Amino acid sequence: MSLLTVQNLQQYFPVRGGLLHRAVASCKAVDGVSFTLNSGETLGLVGESGCGKTTLGKAIVRLLKPTRGKIEFDGQDITHASIGALRPMRRHVQMIFQDPAESLNPRHTVRDILEEPFIVQKMGTKEERRKWVLDLLDKVGLSASATDRFPFEFSGGQRQRIGIARAIALKPKLIVCDEPVSALDVSVQSQVLNLLLDLQRDMGLSYLFIAHGLNVVKHMSDRVAVMYLGKIVELAPAEELYHNPRHAYTKALLDAIPIADPTKRRERQLLRGDVPSPINPPPGCAFGHRMKHPKWEQSVNMDLTLKEIAPGHFVQPCPCCT
Amino acid sequence: MSSTASILEVRDLVTAFDGDAGRMTAVDGISFDVPRGKTLGIVGESGCGKSVTAFSITRLLPQPHGKILGGSIHFEGRDLVSLPLEEMQKIRGNDISMIFQEPMTALNPVQTVGRQLAEAILLHTECSKAEVLARSIDMMIKVRIPEPAQRLNEYPHQLSGGMRQRMMIAMALINKPKLLIADEPTTALDVTVQAQILELIADLQKEMGMSVVLITHDLGVIAQVCDEVAVMYAGRIVERANVHELFAKPRHAYTQGLLESIPRLDSKPKTLLKAIPGNVPGIADFKPGCRFAERSGRNHTAQQLNTRPPFIEISANHWVENCPICVA
Ligand SMILES: Nc1ncnc2c1ncn2[C@@H]1O[C@H](COP(=O)(O)OP(=O)(O)OP(=O)(O)O)[C@@H](O)[C@H]1O
Ligand SMILES: Nc1ncnc2c1ncn2[C@@H]1O[C@H](COP(=O)(O)OP(=O)(O)OP(=O)(O)O)[C@@H](O)[C@H]1O
Ligand code: SF4
Ligand code: SF4
Ligand SMILES: [Mg+2]
Ligand SMILES: [Mg+2]
Numbered sequence: 307m308s309l310l311t312v313q314n315l316q317q318y319f320p321v322r323g324g325l326l327h328r329a330v331a332s333c334k335a336v337d338g339v340s341f342t343l344n345s346g347e348t349l350g351l352v353g354e355s356g357c358g359k360t361t362l363g364k365a366i367v368r369l370l371k372p373t374r375g376k377i378e379f380d381g382q383d384i385t386h387a388s389i390g391a392l393r394p395m396r397r398h399v400q401m402i403f404q405d406p407a408e409s410l411n412p413r414h415t416v417r418d419i420l421e422e423p424f425i426v427q428k429m430g431t432k433e434e435r436r437k438w439v440l441d442l443l444d445k446v447g448l449s450a451s452a453t454d455r456f457p458f459e460f461s462g463g464q465r466q467r468i469g470i471a472r473a474i475a476l477k478p479k480l481i482v483c484d485e486p487v488s489a490l491d492v493s494v495q496s497q498v499l500n501l502l503l504d505l506q507r508d509m510g511l512s513y514l515f516i517a518h519g520l521n522v523v524k525h526m527s528d529r530v531a532v533m534y535l536g537k538i539v540e541l542a543p544a545e546e547l548y549h550n551p552r553h554a555y556t557k558a559l560l561d562a563i564p565i566a567d568p569t570k571r572r573e574r575q576l577l578r579g580d581v582p583s584p585i586n587p588p589p590g591c592a593f594g595h596r597m598k599h600p601k602w603e604q605s606v607n608m609d610l611t612l613k614e615i616a617p618g619h620f621v622q623p624c625p626c627c628t
Numbered sequence: 629m630s631s632t633a634s635i636l637e638v639r640d641l642v643t644a645f646d647g648d649a650g651r652m653t654a655v656d657g658i659s660f661d662v663p664r665g666k667t668l669g670i671v672g673e674s675g676c677g678k679s680v681t682a683f684s685i686t687r688l689l690p691q692p693h694g695k696i697l698g699g700s701i702h703f704e705g706r707d708l709v710s711l712p713l714e715e716m717q718k719i720r721g722n723d724i725s726m727i728f729q730e731p732m733t734a735l736n737p738v739q740t741v742g743r744q745l746a747e748a749i750l751l752h753t754e755c756s757k758a759e760v761l762a763r764s765i766d767m768m769i770k771v772r773i774p775e776p777a778q779r780l781n782e783y784p785h786q787l788s789g790g791m792r793q794r795m796m797i798a799m800a801l802i803n804k805p806k807l808l809i810a811d812e813p814t815t816a817l818d819v820t821v822q823a824q825i826l827e828l829i830a831d832l833q834k835e836m837g838m839s840v841v842l843i844t845h846d847l848g849v850i851a852q853v854c855d856e857v858a859v860m861y862a863g864r865i866v867e868r869a870n871v872h873e874l875f876a877k878p879r880h881a882y883t884q885g886l887l888e889s890i891p892r893l894d895s896k897p898k899t900l901l902k903a904i905p906g907n908v909p910g911i912a913d914f915k916p917g918c919r920f921a922e923r924s925g926r927n928h929t930a931q932q933l934n935t936r937p938p939f940i941e942i943s944a945n946h947w948v949e950n951c952p953i954c955v956a
Contacts (some may be wrong), residue, residue: 348898355789356819391752449847462674471775473838491845496889503898518818521848523893526898544897545767548637562823566890568871571852578772580788 308342309479309512310366315375317340317358317365321585331526334584335361337536338375340612348506348513350527350544352520352559356581359516359537363482366514367401368392380479396522397427400411410457416443416468417453423475442471446501446626469502474505482514487522499526521563524548529618532556534565535592536584542619543613552621552628555593564578591624632915635807635839636662636685640875641699643677643684645911646692652911656863657699659939660820662807663855667833667840669854669871671782671847671886675908676860679729680810682811685841686726687716703807722752724798727810731792734799735784741795742780750801769826771798790821797828804836804873811843847890859883862908865939869946879942881954882920918951926953 312605317336320329322484336356341437343349351359364370364378364620368384378386384395401411420439424430430438440450445466448586457465466486483502487495500520505511517523523530524544531541532555540553551557558577565572582588594602605624612620613628621628638692643655654676662668683689683698687708701708703724708716720726736744745764749755755763757947761780768776769795774840784792793813800808808831833840842854848873850857855951857874859867859882867880878884888902906923915921919932937951948955 354820387949463907488712492847492886493673493889493904494907496891496901497905500900500903501893503900511727515828520889521893524893524897525895528897555730560893562819563828563893564819564823564846564852565846565893566851566875566887568851576823578824580790580821 307345309345309347309380310343310514311344311376311378312366312479313340313378315362315365316373317361317370318373321452323412325326331585334587336365337587338583339533339536339538341538341541343480343512343514344510346506346510347513347529347538350523350530350531351441351514351516352518352523352530353533354581355429356363356584357533359518359582360484362533363401363484363514367399367482368395369401375552383568392411392512394487398479399476399481400473400476400480401484402466402469402518404488406462407457410468410472412457415454415456416448419457419468420471423472427476429476438475442475445474445505446471446496461494463490463498463570466490466498470498470501470505474509474511475520478511480512480514482516484516485518486515488517488519496521502526519563520548521560532559535581535587536611537592537622538612538620539580539591539593540621542616546616546619550616550619552615552619553593554597554599554627559562591622591627594624594627630631633663634661635664636668636702637700638685638843639700640701641684641701642697643689643694644697645694649912653697654750654848654863654911656766656914658858658860658863658865659699660858660868661866662839662841664839665833665837666855667842667853669850669857670843670860671845671850672860673845673886673908675910678845678860678862679811681860682726682809682843684842685809686720686724687711687713688720698717706896713895718752718929721748721805722803723805725803725805727796727800727808727813729812731784731796731816732778733790734796737784740781740783744798745780745802748799752803767798769794769804770801770832771795772824773798782892790824793821793825794840795830797825797832797902801832801836801838805838807839807841808833809841810841810905813842813847814849815844815846822849824885829853848884859886862914863911863951864919864936865929865947866920866949867947873943877946878950879946879948879955880920881924881926885923891955900902917947918954925953928953 316336317338318332321331321333323330353359365372372385376523417439420442421435424435443452448467487498515526527544530544530547531538534555551560590606594596594605610622613623615622631855639659641655642657644651644653667941669688672678685701696709746760748758765776768835773779773794857871858865861882867883876886885904889904891901904923918937921933924956937949939947940950942948
């Protein structure tokens with residue numbers, strides 16, 4: 307059974323302007339996204355900067371109030387749940403951020419940071435919580451001596467481990483990992499990725515794993531969703547997406563990855579231009595519009611809801627891409 | 629390699645910082661050449677001394693703490709280390725340019741990008757307003773900034789991250805340098821913008837015959853664009869070779885570890901990656917012997933821990949810190 311079901315989710319932000327600072331337009335950061343995530347599964351989410359990945363993640367953990375659509379977690383509709391009603395669910399859904407420095411309070415020791423989730427959930431005695439903190443540190447490969455130190459005393463990789471320790475404290479079912487290794491070195495990156503894989507195996511976690519590099523996402527995921535300008539344009543099992551990409555945007559993203567093999571230098575079809583603003587998205591397929599695709603006009607009047615073209619392989623149905 | 633084949637020859641460079649805890653060596657006796665018209669990649673984890681190396685070459689070390697203590701940096705026959713500062717200023721931004729890790733630190737936020745480009749031109753050449761404008765627009769077209777005439781009047785914050793980085797490249801290339809030092813020019817960017825920028829540098833290099841030092845910790849970038857590679861670890865170059873040789877026959881344990889730790893597109897999803905345990909030591913903790921020893925997972929004698937392995941040419945143009953255990 308699926309742990310998380312997202313249906314036609316929209317997350318708009320008001321764009322304010324004018325003298326009265328009134329909402330004059332809306333930024334359609336997430337504009338009609340649907341997918342499911344099973345227990346113990348990892349769904350990867352890729353796309354260029356600004357395409358709405360973080361916004362989607364934040365909407366799912368309900369750090370935002372979704373504009374429209376539906377989010378069901380563990381059989382419960384949490385789309386519009388109040389803060390009070392969300393509390394029991396918060397235990398089970400956590401988020402890890404790209405820059406742990408931003409999400410770890412610099413004035414709190416590692417002990418304070420890791421004890422907090424238990425205190426919020428009113429769990430354990432002081433002694434029990436201390437023991438749990440040590441267990442957590444051990445799980446993420448940090449020594450007990452870390453407890454009385456502050457986040458800035460750690461390296462980037464170690465700080466990310468602290469962020470992960472906090473995220474797994476309450477034994478959640480789902481963790482939204484928002485670019486957890488983008489700021490890290492290759493070697494530290496592989497340490498952290500391995501840790502996430504190990505924890506998933508031990509604890510049966512599900513991940514929504516966000517990154518902008520398809521190589522990292524593909525390595526971590528069972529299935530991968532490709533996002534462009536607030537919409538998912540293709541979703542498929544990781545291997546399938548890599549061997550048989552169908553949407554032009556997926557192909558372009560795959561093409562942009564620098565392959566660590568000098569014998570495989572490529573003449574690439576480079577993506578030109580920048581991701582357009584989600585305030586005034588073009589009609590039809592936004593990517594076709596950016597690429598001035600000869601068949602873009604055909605997409606304007608089409609229903610671009612994802613279609614299943616092979617088992618588990620969904621793609622925007624445009625005659626030219628698919 | 630004869631000196632005419634290389635535009636830059638660095639020999640036994642030592643760079644240190646003076647701090648409260650005394651003098652600490654960040655770059656500890658490194659040697660490398662940059663072949664004319666080619667790209668040398670410098671790769672290594674964060675804190676290995678890549679930027680300090682770049683700042684040593686351009687003589688932009690933070691003052692008063694940063695000092696070159698020894699060695700030479702020959703650029704077209706002249707030793708930059710002993711050059712008077714005024715002479716160095718004539719070279720910098722003209723014959724040698726640098727792209728910095730963080731574009732916002734190099735662009736002036738309160739000046740339009742056009743004004744900044746004009747200043748870069750006028751610092752090294754005298755030319756008319758019309759010429760300055762023409763050259764600026766020409767350069768912006770080269771780095772593919774749309775509507776250049778209009779963009780000239782904009783401030784850095786009005787540009788997207790990718791465009792800012794292209795603007796930095798325009799500034800670095802405006803005087804057609806012979807040597808470009810690019811310090812992580814794409815690390816903060818999207819894969820797609822990264823690919824655009826790397827292609828741009830390669831195109832301009834071909835067109836202008838420029839030599840490039842490309843600093844990165846991304847081995848994918850190295851594989852795609854570099855001719856030669858120097859692998860840096862804890863202030864030293866542990867291995868240096870042609871890019872094909874290095875990827876096919878890495879000899880040093882650190883190079884091997886780096887290469888094995890990358891998630892590859894053709895690897896099986898959700899399998900554990902080979903990871904190098906531990907971290908790069910801080911410069912206060914640098915040991916005299918092989919600095920990679922503690923992360924290598926091998927046992928070492930005190931003798932090995934205390935003596936630096938010699939840097940030797942193990943096969944034609946393939947140099948390595950020749951430790952008898954690692955480099956069999
Ligand atoms: N709180 C907000 N208010 C208004 N607009 C926002 C807000 N948060 C995000 N946006 C806008 O929504 C769009 C999507 O942003 P988001 O951060 O989700 O992108 P992303 O895919 O995570 O990008 P990146 O890879 O750079 O992290 C952007 O245009 C952004 O400017
Ligand atoms: N101004 C300074 N004073 C003291 N130490 C410094 C200074 N600048 C750099 N260092 C130290 O020198 C070492 C090398 O730093 P450097 O910035 O060259 O690393 P890098 O290889 O460029 O890393 P990154 O990939 O993170 O940019 C580090 O240990 C750093 O802490
Ligand atoms: S072929 Fe259709 S779906 Fe594909 S990019 Fe072009 S317009 Fe978009
Ligand atoms: S075996 Fe030699 S080169 Fe390898 S880590 Fe040990 S001392 Fe260094
Ligand atoms: Mg984001
Ligand atoms: Mg650096």
